[in-house]
Amino acid sequence: MILARLALRNLLRQRRRTALTLMVVVAGFLALSLAGGFMAQTFQGLSDAAIRGGLGHLQVMPPGAMEGDEAQSLEKALPDGEALAARLRQDPAVAEVLPRIQFMGLLSSGPRSVAFLGTAVDPVLEPRHMASAEALKGGAKAPGGAGSRWISADPAAREVILGVGLARALGATVGSSLTLMSTTRDGALNAVDVDVAGLQDLGLRELNDRLLTISLATADQLLDAAQARSRLSVVLKRPQDTAAEQARLQALLPEVSVKPWFELASFYRQVKLLYFAIFGFMGLVLFLVVLLATANTLLMSVMERVREFGVLRAMGLQPGQLLVLLQWEGAFLGLMGSALGLAATLLLRAGLNALHLQMPAPPGTSHGYELNIHLVPAVYALVALGLQATIQVSALFPGLKAARLRIVEALRHV
């Protein structure tokens, strides 16, 4: 431990230089860990949006449903979807199963008709598990959206919820009567009259312009769906077990395809990849800065202590032990830097979150959101480990330089 003591004493002796290097390490830690917290917030938001936007934790669908355009029709559906849903509800890991029908057609208001993408849901189960009500809040603020409410649970009610863009295109408001047209399971053209129960703002302009929601009972009348369902959204009791439950249920139900939400949420995956690329590059630059700053500090330290190293070698210190000495100095720089960086991160995170800053709407979406940098211990540990490894690497060159000093020359060094 004498080498560790020597290393620590030397760092404390060169306080100004050590402080400057520590500032670089702290800045690196701060930037990376705050970015990690911001990424965690973004990923959490996106995953919540995907899961509560209708995907659930798992989706049960017919095999091949993801191929081609057929996903929007009942041609490729689960023919006994309701029975399968009832069976899945008995599974101890499943909290709820939400059957859905996806379809498309034309929506008419007098002379105007607009193509739509429709989703039929269970009007009772859906608001309990999905973010339907939140979308209605935004819709209520849109022109013609006042009085927006969720569709009635009465099977006799014929109601629809429109995306705000779709309503605008048709000039429809809450209470308007419209005609839904689509093809039945057998391919026949069919139509039903519906009343607009509410408008929904889904956050994405493209979705608002096309999407509508009706009840399964209304869809059954329009599409002659009977027991057929396009997909079943499965809500798990333990979301963290999604991957394991997917494998288990897939083995249990080989006749259907069971997919986890993260395989289906393409926007989530794309954003995740983009963030990893951006912050990965930023991290690389920061690690490089830390590497150079620490190497410079330790190299300067070696140059100033040539004679001291000569004496230590004369006393019998092995060349490798000088390498260890420099590694200890790097270790202390890393530990102190990470400890200070962690403290700075926690303080700054608390300060920034307390400001309730509103972030601008991400590209393609219509809502901003409040900055809430997450506390992610795993990221802090990863950043600390990365910085520590970087510093240990940066200590190698000065250490090798010290180890290669010739004793007689080192003792003559002025």
Add this chain to the structure above:
Amino acid sequence: MLELRAITRAYELGGERAGVFGVSLEVPKGCLAVMAGPSGSGKTTLLQLAGLLDAPDEGEVLLDGEAVSALPEKARCDLRLKRLGFVFQAFNLVPVLSALENVMLPLQLQRVPDGEARRRAEAALERVGLADRRHHRPGQLSGGQQQRAAIARALAPEPLLVLADEPTASLDHAHGGPLMDLMAELAAERGATFLVASHDPAVIARAHRVFRLMDGRLVEAS
């Protein structure tokens, strides 16, 4: 105890060939031997060769009859750690350690337990009259005190051979004489062997043996 056999170590200095050439000498156990000679006569080079800090081009160094100069670096490090002590002209104490910690350093490098290292270091400091300054750092000690701390550091591990390079050169006459008296006493007390490079008459006067060097060659042994 220490024997140098036909040692040659040559190097270029200012375009001229310098070093030591064909030097043979013997220092018995418990002896305070001095290598005397003017600057550039090869005293320091010979001391470094004897201390295994450098390797001779020709000849060999024997410690207790064992040829050691051609040993691998690791074995020479071990020998320096366990059997040799060094006192340098510029003291060369580690500036971030106190006098006590400096003296404990070679013991700790030998993996002597902390408690015992402290006890032995305190005894060595007391012997050189620095017990009351043991917690001072080198920057807080006078030149004479630093050199005494350096001697304590060299002696605390109880080496067989202490090599001192111009130990009084940085000290005034009032401090140099007593320091040499101390080294002579320690040589007598502990049976430690001292090989000192110096051209200081006060040092030479206290030596049991004197080797005079001139232009890298041994010209007189008395």
